[in-house]
Amino acid sequence: MSWKRRLILFVVVMLFASMLGSYAWAAEPGATLDVAPGVPRHETLILENPEGRIADPGRFNRWAQGGGNSTGLQQLALDTLWYIDPDAGIDDPWNNSLAEAPPIYNEDYTQMTVKLRKGIYWSDGVEFTADDVIFTVETLMANPAMSFGAQFQLNVDRVYKTDDYTVVFDLKQPNSRFHAIFTVRWSACFIMPKHIWEKVDDPVAFDFNDPLVSLGPYVLKDYDPNGYWYLWERREDWHRTSLGMQYGMPQPKYALYIAPGPADKRVMAQANHDLDVIHDLTPEGMISLVNRNPLSKGWFDGFPWAHPDPTLPAVMLNNEKYPLNLPEVRWALTLAIDIVNVSMASYNGAATLSAIHVPPTGGYLEWYFDPMESWLQSFSIDVDGEPFYPYDDTVAFRVAETVRKQLGDQVPTDPEQLKKALGYGWWKYAPEVAEKLLLKNGFTRDRRGNWLLPNGEQWKISILCHGPTVPTMTRAATMIAEQWTKFGIETKAEPTDLLWTRLDYGDYDVCLAWCIETWGGHPDLFWFLESWHSDYYRPSGEQVVNKNPMRFKNEELDRIIEEIKGRDFDDPACVDLGIEYLKICVKEMPIIPLMAYNVFAVCDWYYWEGFPTADNPYTNPVANWANTKFMFPMIRPTGRK
Amino acid sequence: MPRSFLSYIAQRAVQCVLVILIGITITFFIPRLSPTDPVETAVNQAVMVGQFSHPDAVREMKEALIRLYGLDGTLLQQYVRFWKGLLAGDLGPSLSSFPKPVMTLIRGSLPWTAGLLLTTAVISWTLGNLLGSLAGYYKNQRWASIVGIIAMALHPIPYYIMAFVLVVLLAYVVPIFPIGGAIDIGLKPAFSIVYLSSLLRHAILPSLSLLLVGVGGWFLGMRTLVTNVIAEDYVTYAKYAGVRDRVIMYQYVMRNALLPQITGLAMQLGLIFNGALITEYVFSYPGLGYLAYNAIFAGDYSLIMGVAVFSIVGVSIAVLLIDLAYPLFDPRVKYQ
Numbered sequence: 001m002s003w004k005r006r007l008i009l010f011v012v013v014m015l016f017a018s019m020l021g022s023y024a025w026a027a028e029p030g031a032t033l034d035v036a037p038g039v040p041r042h043e044t045l046i047l048e049n050p051e052g053r054i055a056d057p058g059r060f061n062r063w064a065q066g067g068g069n070s071t072g073l074q075q076l077a078l079d080t081l082w083y084i085d086p087d088a089g090i091d092d093p094w095n096n097s098l099a100e101a102p103p104i105y106n107e108d109y110t111q112m113t114v115k116l117r118k119g120i121y122w123s124d125g126v127e128f129t130a131d132d133v134i135f136t137v138e139t140l141m142a143n144p145a146m147s148f149g150a151q152f153q154l155n156v157d158r159v160y161k162t163d164d165y166t167v168v169f170d171l172k173q174p175n176s177r178f179h180a181i182f183t184v185r186w187s188a189c190f191i192m193p194k195h196i197w198e199k200v201d202d203p204v205a206f207d208f209n210d211p212l213v214s215l216g217p218y219v220l221k222d223y224d225p226n227g228y229w230y231l232w233e234r235r236e237d238w239h240r241t242s243l244g245m246q247y248g249m250p251q252p253k254y255a256l257y258i259a260p261g262p263a264d265k266r267v268m269a270q271a272n273h274d275l276d277v278i279h280d281l282t283p284e285g286m287i288s289l290v291n292r293n294p295l296s297k298g299w300f301d302g303f304p305w306a307h308p309d310p311t312l313p314a315v316m317l318n319n320e321k322y323p324l325n326l327p328e329v330r331w332a333l334t335l336a337i338d339i340v341n342v343s344m345a346s347y348n349g350a351a352t353l354s355a356i357h358v359p360p361t362g363g364y365l366e367w368y369f370d371p372m373e374s375w376l377q378s379f380s381i382d383v384d385g386e387p388f389y390p391y392d393d394t395v396a397f398r399v400a401e402t403v404r405k406q407l408g409d410q411v412p413t414d415p416e417q418l419k420k421a422l423g424y425g426w427w428k429y430a431p432e433v434a435e436k437l438l439l440k441n442g443f444t445r446d447r448r449g450n451w452l453l454p455n456g457e458q459w460k461i462s463i464l465c466h467g468p469t470v471p472t473m474t475r476a477a478t479m480i481a482e483q484w485t486k487f488g489i490e491t492k493a494e495p496t497d498l499l500w501t502r503l504d505y506g507d508y509d510v511c512l513a514w515c516i517e518t519w520g521g522h523p524d525l526f527w528f529l530e531s532w533h534s535d536y537y538r539p540s541g542e543q544v545v546n547k548n549p550m551r552f553k554n555e556e557l558d559r560i561i562e563e564i565k566g567r568d569f570d571d572p573a574c575v576d577l578g579i580e581y582l583k584i585c586v587k588e589m590p591i592i593p594l595m596a597y598n599v600f601a602v603c604d605w606y607y608w609e610g611f612p613t614a615d616n617p618y619t620n621p622v623a624n625w626a627n628t629k630f631m632f633p634m635i636r637p638t639g640r641k
Numbered sequence: 642m643p644r645s646f647l648s649y650i651a652q653r654a655v656q657c658v659l660v661i662l663i664g665i666t667i668t669f670f671i672p673r674l675s676p677t678d679p680v681e682t683a684v685n686q687a688v689m690v691g692q693f694s695h696p697d698a699v700r701e702m703k704e705a706l707i708r709l710y711g712l713d714g715t716l717l718q719q720y721v722r723f724w725k726g727l728l729a730g731d732l733g734p735s736l737s738s739f740p741k742p743v744m745t746l747i748r749g750s751l752p753w754t755a756g757l758l759l760t761t762a763v764i765s766w767t768l769g770n771l772l773g774s775l776a777g778y779y780k781n782q783r784w785a786s787i788v789g790i791i792a793m794a795l796h797p798i799p800y801y802i803m804a805f806v807l808v809v810l811l812a813y814v815v816p817i818f819p820i821g822g823a824i825d826i827g828l829k830p831a832f833s834i835v836y837l838s839s840l841l842r843h844a845i846l847p848s849l850s851l852l853l854v855g856v857g858g859w860f861l862g863m864r865t866l867v868t869n870v871i872a873e874d875y876v877t878y879a880k881y882a883g884v885r886d887r888v889i890m891y892q893y894v895m896r897n898a899l900l901p902q903i904t905g906l907a908m909q910l911g912l913i914f915n916g917a918l919i920t921e922y923v924f925s926y927p928g929l930g931y932l933a934y935n936a937i938f939a940g941d942y943s944l945i946m947g948v949a950v951f952s953i954v955g956v957s958i959a960v961l962l963i964d965l966a967y968p969l970f971d972p973r974v975k976y977q
Binding site: 035036037038039052053055056064066067086143145146149150151153154204205207222224225226227228229231256259260261262264265268271272274497500501504523626 | 681735738808821
């Protein structure tokens with residue numbers, strides 16, 4: 001036989017062998033599956049890394065560019081002083097992680113003292129102490145191109161220890177929220193192991209890979225040199241980590257973060273029980289998955305399934321640009337939106353709507369939505385001398401009614417449950433009122449019914465939105481464009497990959513994006529609200545710091561922000577100030593709030609059970625959040641192999 | 642060696658170098674004219690990690706990054722720096738995976754792209770042209786019509802759909818092949834049956850998707866060419882002269898019809914360096930396509946340049962080699 005024929009025969013034999021091998025493997029009764037050699041499936045939690053393939057997979061320097069962060073790195077290996085869970089937390093949303101207690105500020109907030117936990121060890125056996133915290137801050141201050149470096153330069157006068165477990169920050173100016181740098185919302189400034197990094201010449205270039213010393217309960221066992229998967233193994237001394245110390249042993253012996261590809265493949269993988277935690281899906285993918293796999297469960301047990309993240313997608317209006325600088329015009333645009341249709345178009349009805357300027361998630365229902373409800377019912381706008389009451393608390397029921405035609409009994413009927421899942425209310429669809437507001441401001445209609453600006457030019461709007469990477473937002477923008485066009489404003493949706501850059505520089509009129517992000521598990525609004533202060537106002541053309549891209553200024557709001565800044569993080573008066581902020585926003589409508597950023601994080605209860613849900617909201621199941629570490633000690637194996 | 646041949650080679654080599662120079666220069670400037678800025682991207686990512694950043698902190702970070710990325714100085718200065726580096730074999734650091742050298746990133750992905758695309762390009766070209774020749778030559782045969790219909794049905798199917806159909810059918814409904822990846826998780830490279838079998842098993846679906854679409858294209862092209870060639874006088878003459886059918890088919894028809902297909906193959910081989918983005922995405926298969934895609938979105942000038950340099954050089958050299966090799970396929974072509 002010639003060598004060519006032998007080669008062909010070899011290839012064919014190999015192919016058949018591998019095919020038969022897969023069949024045999026799948027068919028053998030009672031066989032234990034392995035996700036990797038020596039890594040049993042039933043001891044492994046498989047999670048989606050939504051970042052996709054990591055271009056530089058061997059880089060774990062979370063403080064500089066490159067590498068991935070949702071690879072398990074910030075979830076399982078890194079740790080910092082505090083965490084705030086966007087939901088209820090295991091025992092409380094606030095978690096003292098590496099710190100023993102909350103931050104201690106002096107009276108004028110120019111000094112912050114941190115008491116550290118004792119008995120925490122790095123995975124190589126070295127004890128975690130104040131030296132690590134100080135080293136992290138000083139290293140980043142010396143390298144402003146690294147994350148948080150410039151912030152530390154601006155804030156920190158001196159950082160020092162009074163003993164091995166006490167760190168003191170002397171601040172350059174009063175800052176009652178300095179601890180937020182070390183507090184995980186979805187990420188934060190994590191702590192470096194001094195004993196590793198002090199030997200490094202160039203911290204920016206350092207990959208932190210050889211070795212990757214962990215402060216969390218897992219260590220890196222292996223990773224794909226092509227960047228598609230990362231395998232972590234539970235530390236033998238997991239009890240010497242903040243998570244193990246507080247909540248016991250993380251149950252999965254192994255955790256595998258993979259980049260499974262497009263949504264359809266994620267559905268297939270979970271239907272085959274090959275992917276335990278999906279980070280996000282399309283609404284249609286979610287419906288398809290729950291129909292295929294009864295053990296696939298979302299945040300809500302049934303429609304609308306999705307987890308509402310503490311982020312508020314909104315119709316951003318550039319308040320600098322005429323006529324969007326007029327509050328009555330902004331209100332007219334609000335009343336020309338039929339939110340039921342927007343909810344259907346964007347999320348297939350599975351959106352959690354918000355009429356006010358905070359996301360309807362976590363504790364915010366109790367802190368802000370419940371107290372605002374009666375005020376919203378009585379809130380009116382003046383329309384030709386007559387009060388018009390724009391608030392509509394029936395939207396959730398109307399959305400549910402519409403969805404019920406498609407999904408039947410899967411849609412709950414309990415009004416309280418519907419309000420929690422689909423939102424307390426929104427603004428009435430009242431194009432006739434919107435018309436009156438525009439006419440009052442000098443707008444006219446042409447012969448075809450299209451709106452003309454007071455100067456006679458046709459009113460045209462382009463709504464910037466994300467491209468196909470965030471399809472729910474693109475669909476919402478397209479529906480709103482359709483509704484405004486129907487109302488008589490020539491509107492088009494404009495998907496762009498440069499959305500954030502254009503927002504930052506004010507290169508837009510209207511955009512569908514978000515700038516309001518809250519802790520979820522804590523009522524403090526300073527996180528995003530600080531940059532709404534007029535001190536930080538930057539006109540279009542200059543780069544704004546990205547929480548006030550609508551260029552909104554308000555003297556009363558400045559006072560509120562200053563008052564919050566002068567108060568302690570936990571001061572209950574901050575909630576009252578927050579409610580004042582909400583009332584200003586409702587009156588002024590600087591941006592039009594739409595809904596929570598709902599994420600279809602789906603967990604498969606086949607190998608593991610006890611994932612977080614709306615009924616047991618101990619943490620956020622969305623896999624790229626660092627908080628998902630709290631899931632690991634809470635889930636339990638089902639015994640399936 | 643004849644003087645005209647040497648002169649022809651020199652002329653074509655100079656042309657090739659010029660094309661490479663111009664191509665690389667254009668690729669250097671175009672990303673810099675795009676509104677995507679690597680520094681803005683890096684700052685946005687860093688700001689998203691933490692809380693609100695003071696404008697002064699953001700400005701300080703931007704200035705530090707501009708210096709770090711080597712984006713300071715005029716465009717001309719950057720251009721000169723780039724050529725100095727390139728001539729020394731250094732494409733500089735990637736900006737989105739700073740400070741990893743671009744060459745390291747490309748080196749990690751290139752073998753997968755080359756392995757998948759080279760193999761499928763050559764197989765689909767060979768199969769497509771062979772079947773196309775036979776179907777064109779024996780166009781009245783029933784099997785030729787059937788193969789033609791299948792090729793015409795497969796060819797217009799959008800590649801993304803074809804890839805998904807294969808995944809659904811052969812990795813989900815009948816799970817014969819893995820749903821994605823290039824190798825089983827945790828398997829270390831080794832010259833062993835286990836490793837090679839895993840490598841093959843993972844490569845089959847991506848290869849098949851490329852082959853099914855690729856073969857159809859070559860088939861249809863070649864069949865048309867052959868249909869034209871068999872109408873030529875010399876083919877008719879050969880038939881009447883009693884030359885065997887097999888000889889006419891391979892020596893007279895196929896060889897003459899093959900020239901445009903050879904050029905097509907050369908272009909396709911050169912373009913291999915662009916990767917196959919959709920294949921990589923759908924099958925979670927490593928390669929240059931995803932690397933280039935991410936580089937474009939992150940405004941990573943260095944990485945874009947790195948991939949482009951390979952592509953420009955690859956296409957130019959492939960075309961040069963084909964030009965030089967033409968007389969081997971067709972004696973009527975002269976070096977002039």
